[in-house]
Amino acid sequence: MATKAPTARERQREETRERILEAAVEAFAEMGFRGASTREIARRASTNQGLITYHFRSKEDLWRAAADGIFERLGAQLAERMEALDLTDPRERAREAIRQYVRFAAAHPELFRIMVDEGRVADDRMKWLVDTHLRPRFEVIAPGLMEVAGIDEALVPHAFYAMAGAASLMFAVAPECRRLTGLDPRSTQAVETHADYVARLLVP
Amino acid sequence: MATKAPTARERQREETRERILEAAVEAFAEMGFRGASTREIARRASTNQGLITYHFRSKEDLWRAAADGIFERLGAQLAERMEALDLTDPRERAREAIRQYVRFAAAHPELFRIMVDEGRVADDRMKWLVDTHLRPRFEVIAPGLMEVAGIDEALVPHAFYAMAGAASLMFAVAPECRRLTGLDPRSTQAVETHADYVARLLVP
DNA sequence: ACTGAAATTATTCGATTGACAAGCCAGTGG
DNA sequence: CCACTGGCTTGTCAATCGAATAATTTCAGT
Known part of the structure; x- marks a missing residue:
C-alpha cells in the first residue's frame, strides 16, 4: 500500500515535533534531565510548554525520544562512513x-x-x-x-x-x-x- | 599565638558543617548542581534545609565549598602517595x-x-x-x-x-x-x- | 461554505525549589 | 547561677516545576 502524500498539516506537525526534539536533545545535554525544564525546551523550540505534553506524553517520554534520536544518528553516521571506506x-x-x-x-x-x-x-x-x-x-x-x-x-x-x-x-x-x-x-x-x-x- | 582549645559548641558546629559538606559532595555528584536540592542535601546530612543557608550563605557557596573539598583531597592524596614511593x-x-x-x-x-x-x-x-x-x-x-x-x-x-x-x-x-x-x-x-x-x- | 477533528495556545493546579525571618534553647563566659 | 550568645529549628515567601485542562485557531474532507 502506498503511503499517502503528507498534507501540509502533517508536515507542520512533524516539523514541530522535530523542533521540540532538537531543543530537548540540546537542553538535556546541557543541563541534565532534572535541570532542563519543559518550559525551557519549549522556549528553545519557539513554542509553548503545553505542546510538549501534547506531542510527547511526559517529560520522561520526551527524554527517551531524544535519546533514541541521538543513537539513531550515531548508528547511521558510523555505518554510512565505514561502508564508504572499505x-x-x-x-x-x-x-x-x-x-x-x-x-x-x-x-x-x-x-x-x-x-x-x-x-x-x-x-x-x-x-x-x-x-x-x-x-x-x-x-x-x-x-x-x-x-x-x-x-x-x-x-x-x-x-x-x-x-x-x-x-x-x-x-x-x-x-x-x-x-x-x-x-x-x-x-x-x-x-x-x-x-x-x-x-x-x-x-x- | 596558641589557638584556643575548641569548645564543645565549636566542635559540634564544625562536625555539622562537615556532615553537610559531605552530603553536598555526594548529592552534587549524583544529580548535578540544579538537580540536587538543598532540602535533599539536608536530609542526607540528617538536618534541615535552614541550616544550609546558615552555615553556607547560598547553594552556590555550598557548591564551591564542596568543590574545594574534592580538589583538596585529590591534591593531598596524590602528593602523599607519590612522595612515599620515590x-x-x-x-x-x-x-x-x-x-x-x-x-x-x-x-x-x-x-x-x-x-x-x-x-x-x-x-x-x-x-x-x-x-x-x-x-x-x-x-x-x-x-x-x-x-x-x-x-x-x-x-x-x-x-x-x-x-x-x-x-x-x-x-x-x-x-x-x-x-x-x-x-x-x-x-x-x-x-x-x-x-x-x-x-x-x-x-x- | 461548513464542520469537526487536530494542532496550538492559554490557564490553572499542586508540588517543590532556594532564600529568608523569627524564635528556640543548650552551652558558654562572667 | 544567670544572662545571653550562637547554633539550630520551624514556618513562610515568591518563583518555578511538570502536568492537566480549557479555550482557541487552523485546516482537511465533504
Whole structure:
C-alpha cells in the first residue's frame, strides 16, 4: 500500500515535533534531565510548554525520544562512513572506526553528556538506556576490540570505557577545555588531531 | 599565638558543617548542581534545609565549598602517595602517577562527575572551577606529560583530556558499567586492572 | 461554505525549589 | 547561677516545576 502524500498539516506537525526534539536533545545535554525544564525546551523550540505534553506524553517520554534520536544518528553516521571506506586491514579499519567515533563525539557531545548524566544512578532511565541502546552497540564493538587491541576478554570493559572517555571528554567539556588550555576543541583541526591521537593510542 | 582549645559548641558546629559538606559532595555528584536540592542535601546530612543557608550563605557557596573539598583531597592524596614511593625513572614515575590518579577517580568519582557537569556551559561556576582548581593542576601536569608521553606541545591538551577521560569514565558511570558489562568497577581488582591498563596506554 | 477533528495556545493546579525571618534553647563566659 | 550568645529549628515567601485542562485557531474532507 502506498503511503499517502503528507498534507501540509502533517508536515507542520512533524516539523514541530522535530523542533521540540532538537531543543530537548540540546537542553538535556546541557543541563541534565532534572535541570532542563519543559518550559525551557519549549522556549528553545519557539513554542509553548503545553505542546510538549501534547506531542510527547511526559517529560520522561520526551527524554527517551531524544535519546533514541541521538543513537539513531550515531548508528547511521558510523555505518554510512565505514561502508564508504572499505578498508581491508583490520587494524587500520579499527583505527578508522575510532576516528569516526571521535568525529561523532565532537559533532554531538550530547551523547557522552547524557551517558554520564544517566549512568551514575541505577534508575529506570539508566536501565532503559543500557538495555535498548548501549548493550547492542557494546556487543558489536567488543569482539573487534579484543582482536585488534590485542587484549584479553577480561580487559574489554576497561578498553571500552577508556576509549569512550578518551574520545569524548574533551568535546563534552569544550567550553572548559577552551578556557583551560586555549584550544578550541570544536575546530576541525583539533577534532582531526584528537581523532588521530586516540586512534593511535588504542591501536598502536 | 596558641589557638584556643575548641569548645564543645565549636566542635559540634564544625562536625555539622562537615556532615553537610559531605552530603553536598555526594548529592552534587549524583544529580548535578540544579538537580540536587538543598532540602535533599539536608536530609542526607540528617538536618534541615535552614541550616544550609546558615552555615553556607547560598547553594552556590555550598557548591564551591564542596568543590574545594574534592580538589583538596585529590591534591593531598596524590602528593602523599607519590612522595612515599620515590621513583627515579621518570617514565615509571609517570605511570605510577597515572595509576594513583585512576585510584583516586575510582574512590572519588565525584571529581569527574562535577567536572563534566560544570564544563559544558561557560557560566560562572565553570570559570571559577577552571581558574581556581583546574589550571593550577594542569600547569603542573603539562610539562611532565610532554616529556614522558613523548608528544609535541600542541598535543598536550589532547593527551590531558584523553587521560582524564580514559581514567575516570568507568568509575563515574559505575552503575551503568556494571549493568552493561557485568564488571563492578568498584572492586579493587577492577580498579587495579584499570589503573595498569590506562598507565600503559599513555606511557608505553 | 461548513464542520469537526487536530494542532496550538492559554490557564490553572499542586508540588517543590532556594532564600529568608523569627524564635528556640543548650552551652558558654562572667 | 544567670544572662545571653550562637547554633539550630520551624514556618513562610515568591518563583518555578511538570502536568492537566480549557479555550482557541487552523485546516482537511465533504
